[in-house]
Amino acid sequence: xxxxxxxxxxxxxxxxxxxxxxxxxxxxxxxxxxxxxxxxxxxxxxxxxxxxxxxxxxxxxxxxxxxxxxxxxxxxxxxxxxxxxxxxxxxxxxxxxxxxxxxxxxxxxxxxxxxxxxxxxxxxxxxxxxxxxxxxxxxxxxxxxxxxxxxxxxxxxxxxxxxxxxxxxxxxxxxxxxxxxxxxxxxxxxxxxxxxxxxxxxxxxxxxxxxxxxxxxxxxxxxxxxxxxxxxxxxxxxxxxxxxxxxxxxxxxxxxxxxxxxxxxx
Amino acid sequence: xxxxxxxxxxxxxxxxxxxxxxxxxxxxxxxxxxxxxxxxxxxxxxxxxxxxxxxxxxxxxxxxxxxxxxxxxxxxxxxxxxxxxxxxxxxxxxxxxxxxxxxxxxxxxxxxxxxxxxxxxxxxxxxxxxxxxxxxxxxxxxxxxxxxxxxxxxxxxxxxxxxxxxxxxxxxxxxxxxxxxxxxxxxxxxxxxxxxxxxxxxxxxxxxxxxxxxxxxxxxxxxxxxxx
Numbered sequence: 001x002x003x004x005x006x007x008x009x010x011x012x013x014x015x016x017x018x019x020x021x022x023x024x025x026x027x028x029x030x031x032x033x034x035x036x037x038x039x040x041x042x043x044x045x046x047x048x049x050x051x052x053x054x055x056x057x058x059x060x061x062x063x064x065x066x067x068x069x070x071x072x073x074x075x076x077x078x079x080x081x082x083x084x085x086x087x088x089x090x091x092x093x094x095x096x097x098x099x100x101x102x103x104x105x106x107x108x109x110x111x112x113x114x115x116x117x118x119x120x121x122x123x124x125x126x127x128x129x130x131x132x133x134x135x136x137x138x139x140x141x142x143x144x145x146x147x148x149x150x151x152x153x154x155x156x157x158x159x160x161x162x163x164x165x166x167x168x169x170x171x172x173x174x175x176x177x178x179x180x181x182x183x184x185x186x187x188x189x190x191x192x193x194x195x196x197x198x199x200x201x202x203x204x205x206x207x208x209x210x211x212x213x214x215x216x217x218x219x220x221x222x223x224x225x226x227x228x229x230x231x232x233x234x235x236x237x238x239x240x241x242x243x244x245x246x247x248x249x250x251x252x253x254x255x256x257x258x259x260x261x262x263x264x265x266x
Numbered sequence: 267x268x269x270x271x272x273x274x275x276x277x278x279x280x281x282x283x284x285x286x287x288x289x290x291x292x293x294x295x296x297x298x299x300x301x302x303x304x305x306x307x308x309x310x311x312x313x314x315x316x317x318x319x320x321x322x323x324x325x326x327x328x329x330x331x332x333x334x335x336x337x338x339x340x341x342x343x344x345x346x347x348x349x350x351x352x353x354x355x356x357x358x359x360x361x362x363x364x365x366x367x368x369x370x371x372x373x374x375x376x377x378x379x380x381x382x383x384x385x386x387x388x389x390x391x392x393x394x395x396x397x398x399x400x401x402x403x404x405x406x407x408x409x410x411x412x413x414x415x416x417x418x419x420x421x422x423x424x425x426x427x428x429x430x431x432x433x434x435x436x437x438x439x440x441x442x443x444x445x446x447x448x449x450x451x452x453x454x455x456x457x458x459x460x461x462x463x464x465x466x467x468x469x470x471x472x473x474x475x476x477x478x479x480x481x482x483x484x485x486x487x488x489x490x491x492x493x494x
Contacts, residue, residue: 026364035464040448057364057445071353072363174463199465226353228361 023052025233026073028065030144031171033077033216034058036191036260038253045249046240052233060171062142068092068219071226075234077241079189079216080144093219099241100250100261101215104148105193106206107176108134108185116185122209123156130156133164135184137175140167144214149187152211176200189214191260216261218242269467277472285472287448287457292476295453298366298444299434302373303381306433307426310378314385314425315411319397332386335379340438343375348442364445369453372439377429384428388421389414423492427485434481454480 033039034056043054057067061078068076069092077099078084087093106125108116114132116125129136138160139146153160166184168175172192179186180200193204206212218238223231240246247263254260280288317328349355351363351371362368396417400410415422437455444451446460454477461470 031463053450055364055445055447055450057447071358171463173465177465196465228353228359 023050023230023233024055025052025075025230025237026055026057027075027077027237028057028059028063028067028073029077030061030064030079031058031173032079032145032189032192035171035173036195038191038250038261041253042241042246042249045245046237049240050233050236054237060139060141060143061147065092068221071221071229073221074229074231075218075220075237077216077218078144079214080147081215081217083144083147084217084219087219092222092225094222095235095238096217096219097238097242098264099216099218100247100263101213102190102261103207103214104145104187104212105190105204106185107179107188107193107200107202108205109179109183110201110203111183112205114185117203117205119206120208122206122212123152125206126152126160127156127158129185130158130160130162130164133162135164135166135179135182136160137166137168137179137182137184137186139172139175139187140169141171143172145172145187145189148212148214152187155211176202194258194260273468273471276468277475280469280472281476288469288472288476290449291452291454291457291473292480294366294451295434295455295477296480298369298440298453299373299430302370302433303377303426303430305370305374306377306381306429310381310429311385311415311422311425313378314382315389315415317382318386318389319411319414329386332379332383336383338376338379340372340376340436341442343372344439344442347372347375347439351443363443364447364451366444366451368443369440369451372443373433373436376436376439377433380429380432381425384425385422388418388425391421392418420492423488427488430484431481434484435477 029039035058039056043056047053057064057073059067061080061083064073064076064078065083065087067073068087076093084093084096088096106116106122108114114129114134116128119125119128138149166178166182168178170178172188173196175186176188176193176196177200178184180202185205186202218241220231220234220238221229223229250261251259251263317325347368348363350357351360351368352358353363362371392414396414397410400413401407405413435455437459440446440451440453440456441459444453444456446452446456452460454473458470458473458477461473
């Protein structure tokens with residue numbers, strides 16, 4: 001009886017073994033790129049061309065960069081320019097390239113209790129939310145969106161404290177859901193909002209402030225800091241993202257829908 | 267009510283269309299959990315039996331320790347092993363973080379105290395005459411223990427089932443050590459967490475139903491073994 005009990009898992013292991021054969025590239029990226037479905041479209045051609053698998057670890061930008069610093073991933077695709085520059089300046093990252101951009105928007109309930117709809121200044125809008133003590137749901141997770149949000153609070157000279165300010169510690173989608181349920185405001189990247197449009201009552205109330213610009217960068221982890229990283233493959237991946245083929249795939253996503261990400265005009 | 271019903275309908279459709287994503291997550295959950303529980307049984311059963319049979323100084327402390335470890339939060343195991351397996355940690359050079367092996371290691375740590383404790387209870391509760399009887403019949407020490415384990419096999423099986431239940435249902439270890447990588451380390455539980463975060467209620471629900479179904483099948487299978 002005991003022998004048979006052992007056979008099943010061992011068999012399963014044997015079956016699973018071949019999946020360890022091909023090369024694996026570890027990409028730490030943000031929940032916004034993963035949840036939008038862009039990577040599922042973008043990665044297969046690269047994987048086929050290079051006979052590899054890209055392992056996507058979707059976390060907040062802060063965590064993604066940390067994983068790069070500790071050498072637990074080979075390449076990062078993130079959106080928080082200040083953190084990215086520090087990552088490169090500290091010698092952990094090399095070869096940072098612009099990949100794409102979208103923008104942040106301030107979402108709010110249709111009733112708009114703080115009266116911010118149509119404002120052109122994002123910092124002023126946050127100030128009004130604070131003054132009205134209207135519920136605001138923050139990512140609270142050191143993600144790129146959270147970093148941007150804190151910049152905006154600072155720009156508006158407001159310190160967000162109080163029971164109206166909820167620090168969720170969750171991903172973008174969960175924050176949109178929470179803000180929907182609590183009839184609150186939230187800062188979100190447009191891509192995630194668009195993919196949530198059918199599931200939320202929240203509307204875009206503030207957009208177009210140049211501070212809401214949201215660029216994404218890709219950075220390879222420095223092989224001098226971490227000799228084990230797959231630097232050549234990481235370089236190939238970066239080249240692919242900025243190649244005409246990769247850029248065209250980003251611009252065309254999602255097929256037949258509003259674009260979620262934009263590429264830089266060359 | 268309409269929302270729940272519609273989601274349920276959609277989720278059943280996903281299951282019966284054998285959606286590839288669902289299938290891969292089920293597969294990953296199964297083989298990592300089964301591997302972990304086999305390893306945990308291989309270590310936990312002998313250990314539990316030993317502690318259950320022997321009387322030695324400090325035995326009380328060992329018992330208390332194992333009872334405490336049963337309550338070990340999965341995220342704590344995840345955190346500690348993350349530190350061990352990270353490239354900065356002592357085992358970093360193995361490159362185990364974000365692979366199924368890291369998840370198996372975490373689940374192994376979670377299951378061991380349960381398997382050992384339940385085995386210990388089963389052995390301690392067994393008829394005390396079994397061991398001496400076996401020995402008077404000419405069995406060696408190890409053979410005697412083997413006979414005893416066969417006598418209490420229901421208890422041992424319960425230990426393994428309980429351990430399996432914990433590892434297949436947990437999400438902390440799988441998320442932190444596996445990284446929820448699509449088609450590689452995404453298990454049923456991490457997929458449910460992800461789909462919920464994406465607002466894909468039906469998909470999450472589908473996986474929840476499958477998870478229950480898988481647990482049912484595994485337990486039916488073990489039941490069958492017990493009745494032989």
